[in-house]
Amino acid sequence: MRLMKAYGISLIMLSLLFTVLGLSFFGDIPLLALGNVSFTAGVSITMGPRNLFKFCSQLKKIPFIVVYISGIVLIFMRHPFIGLVCEVLGACVLFATTFPSIAKFILSNPLIGFFYRFVLKPQVKYFAFSKIY
Numbered sequence: 001m002r003l004m005k006a007y008g009i010s011l012i013m014l015s016l017l018f019t020v021l022g023l024s025f026f027g028d029i030p031l032l033a034l035g036n037v038s039f040t041a042g043v044s045i046t047m048g049p050r051n052l053f054k055f056c057s058q059l060k061k062i063p064f065i066v067v068y069i070s071g072i073v074l075i076f077m078r079h080p081f082i083g084l085v086c087e088v089l090g091a092c093v094l095f096a097t098t099f100p101s102i103a104k105f106i107l108s109n110p111l112i113g114f115f116y117r118f119v120l121k122p123q124v125k126y127f128a129f130s131k132i133y
Helices: 002-024 029-047 049-056 059-076 080-094 096-108 110-129
Strands: none
Touching (some): 002 080, 002 096, 029 049, 029 059, 029 080, 049 059
C-alpha cells in the first residue's frame, strides 16, 4: 500500500512537471493533457479505489467534480488557459485532503528536504518574526 502511495505521488509530481512545461511553452496542449491525465491517475492511485468512490459520491463535492472535469475537457478542446483555471479551482477544493501527504513526500526527498530545512525555514522564521519599522 505504501508503494502504491509513492507511485501516486510520483505521478502527481510528474503532472506538475508536464503542466509547468506546457505553460512555459505557451499553452502546449499535449503537455497540458499529459499533466491532466497523470494528475488524475496519481490522485486515484494515492487514494485507492474504495476511498476514491466514497470521495466522488459525496453530494457536496459534485459541483467541484464537474468544474474539474470541464477544465480537462476544455484543455482537450484547445482552450488551455480557461481549462487550466477551471481545473485548478476544482482541484484545490477537491484534493485539499491529499496535499499534506504530497508535502510529506516532497520534504522526504533529500535535496528538497535539505533545502527547506536549512535554507527556507530559517528565512521564513526571520521574516515572520522580524519587526518592520
